[in-house]
Amino acid sequence: MLRALASLVLLAAVAWWIDPRTLAAAFGAPAPAWLVLALGIGVLQTALSAWRWRLTASRLGAPLGFGHALREYYLASFLNQILPGGVMGDAARAWRHARLPGTASTAAWQAVVIERGAGQLALLLVVIASALASPALQAVPARLGEAADVRGLPWVGALAALAIVGTVLARRARGVLRSLARATRQALLARAVLLRQLLASLLIVASYIAVWLCCMRMIGLATPPAQAAPLVPWVLLAMAIPLSVAGWGVREAAAALVWQAAGLEAAEGVAASVSYGVVVLLSTLPGALALRPRASGAHSAADAAATTSRADAP
Template sequence: MTAVLDRLVPVVEAPAADPKRLWAWAKLLVGVGIVAALVWKVGADGFVDGLRVISAAEVAAALAIGLATTVLCAWRWSLVARRLGLRLPLPRAVGDYYRALFLNSVLPAGVLGDVQRAVRHGRESGDLGAGVRAVVLERMAGQAVVIAAGVVVLLMSPARDVGLVVLAAAAVVVAGYLAARRWTGTGSRWRRTIDDVRTGLLARDAWPGVALLSALALAGHGTLFVIAMRAAGATQSLEQLLPIVVVALLAMGLPVNVGGWGPREGVTALMFAAAGLGAAQGLTAAVAYGLLGLVASLPGALLLVRRGSTGSREMVA
C-alpha cells in the first residue's frame, strides 16, 4: 500500500525529487537483496521447484480465481471512484485493473500499473487528482482488510513471532509515511485527504460494500496461495497454513519488492521454518504463488495488446 502512496501522490503534487528517486532505487535494491539472501541461505532449488510444481490444474485455477478477484477489486475501485465524484463503469474498471495487474507483475517497481490506471482515469475524467486518490484509497482499503485479517488469525500461528515482526514493520512503514505526509503537506492538503477517506471509504453507503468486496478478494488470494502450497507439497491443515498465508500476503504490501518478489518469499520461508515445515518448502510455495499470480494477470497482457492495436488503427485512420 505504501508503495502505491509513494508513487501515486507525487504524480499530482510535485515533480520527482532526487531523494525520492534514490529512495525508489533503495527499495528495489532491498527487494533484490532479500531474493539474493534467500538464494544464499536456502538455495536456488526453491525457485526452480516453484515452476516445476505447477500443473495445468493450478494454471486453470489461477485464471478462474484471478477473474473473480479482479472483478471484485475493480468493483471496489468503481465504488470508491463514484464516492469521489468520478464515473467508472464496472466493465471499464475490470479491463483497466487487469492491465494494471499485469504491469505490476512484470515491471520492477510493482506499482506502475496502478500509477497508469490512476493517471489515465483521472485525465479522462477531467480530475487527475481525484483519479489518483481513488486508486490510493482503493488500495488502502484492500490492505486494511489484510492487516485486520492478520491480527485476527495471527494468534493461531505457531510462527506468531515472525508474523508480529511483519505486522510491526507494516505499521511502522504506514505510520512513518503518514507522518511524513502530514509534516511536509499543507494543512488544506491533509484535510482533503481525511475528507476523501471519510467520503470514499467510511461513509455509511461506502464502507459495507468496500469491506465486503475486500474480504472476498482476500479470500480469493488466500485460496490461490493455499493451492500453491499444496502444489509445493504442504499437507498441513488449513488451520496451520492460514496464518502463514495472511502474513505472507501482508508482506507483499511492503514497499521493498521487485515486481512483488522479495518480502513474500522471505516471510513465507521464515514462517514455514518457524512452524517446523521447512524453509525450502515455504520458498517453493511462495514462488509458485508468484508465478500463478502472473498467470492470473495474463488477460491484462491481451488487453494491452488489443489497446495498442486499436490505437494504431486509429492513428492510421
C-alpha cells in the same frame, strides 16, 4: 533499477539460506489442475477488485463503466508485476482515469489510493484476527525478530529517521491529507458504503489465500490448509513494502521466516511463494492486451462507457 537489484539480492540470500536440495524436493509432485483453479480464482479476484475501484470512484463523483474498470485493473495489475515498486500500475490507472472527459483529477487519484488502502486495511484485519484466533501465531512476531535478527540500534535509527521524514512530509502535505481524509470518509467509511467495501476487501483477501493454497497443492505440498492459511496474510502484508519488483525476494524471505517461525519447513514456504509469484504473473497477462494501440473509436467508446455509467454507478 535499485528495486530490481533488491529483489535479486533478497532471492540470492534466500537461496543461500535454504538448502537447494530441500527446496527442489518441495517441488516434487506437480498437479496442473490446481493451476487452472488458481487462475480461475484470479479472474474473480480481479473482477471484484475492479468493482471495488468502481464503487470507490463513483462515491467521489468519478464514475467508471465496469468493463472499462476491469480492463484498466488488468492493465494496472500487469504493470505492477513487471515494473519496480508494485504501485506503478496503480499510478497509471489513476492517471488514465483522470484523463477521461468530465473526471476530476483529484477524485481519480484519491479513488485509487483509497481502494488500495481498503485492501491493505482488510489484510491487516485478517492478520490481527488470525493472531488472536491462534495462540501459536501470537509467538510468530517474536520468532520473526529472532530469526531475522532485526534488533539493534541501526533499526531503531532507521525507524526514527522514517518518523522524522514522515512528520515533515505530513506538515507540508497537510492540505492534501485533509482532502484525502474527507474523501475516505465519503468513499470508504460512510454508513451507506462501509459494509460493501469491507465485504469486498475481505473476499479479495480470501481469494489471495485461496490462490496461495492452490499453489501449494499445485507443486505437491501436503501441509494442511488449516495450518498454512493463517500464515499467508503475514507474507502478503510483507509484500506491501515497496522494496522490490512485484514482491519478488521480499515475499520469499517473508515466507521462509514465517514458515520457520510457525514450526514448518522454510523451504516449503519459499517453494509456495515462488509458485504464487508465477501464478500471479500469469493471471495478469490479459492486461498486456491493453497495451496494444487501439483505434480512436475504441477510445471514444471506452470514454462514453465511463461517462454514461454515471447513471448506473453503484
